[in-house]
Amino acid sequence: MSPNKKEQHWQRVFQLQTESGLTKSEFCKHNQITVSSFYAWAKKLSVQPPQKLNQQKVIPLVFPETISDQQLTLSLPNGYQFSFPASLEPSKLQQFLSVLSA
Structure with a gap:
């Protein structure tokens, strides 16, 4: 997967997590994503964790x-x-x- 595709994928993951209403931990568990990967990509893409x-x-x-x-x-x-x-x-x-x- 190209770097641009990875970034698009993770941006979509963050959007889905926000829309899900689940906590980051619950969302990651439900979607078989490691919490450490979630936060690493958030930091890499300079995405602030969504605030309610x-x-x-x-x-x-x-x-x-x-x-x-x-x-x-x-x-x-x-x-x-x-x-x-x-x-x-x-x-x-x-x-x-x-x-x-x-």
Whole structure:
């Protein structure tokens, strides 16, 4: 098998593993692939092991009494920033966060 064909084969293997919903170990066992080969090819092809989506979790915030003109700023890893009045009810903030995590 040519090097290019091997790379295509392993890229397809990684795609199938991601789509399978199985852990890497389970997928390898089910498909008779050694785990060491799986990770060696992942490293060789610079493929980051797939990460599950929506791994974010909401951490409750407790707001002490604040001056009404203070702002709460939420900064996300993707660069977006949201500002809210510090007097915002926690339930409203929770609703906003649930929309973001959907």
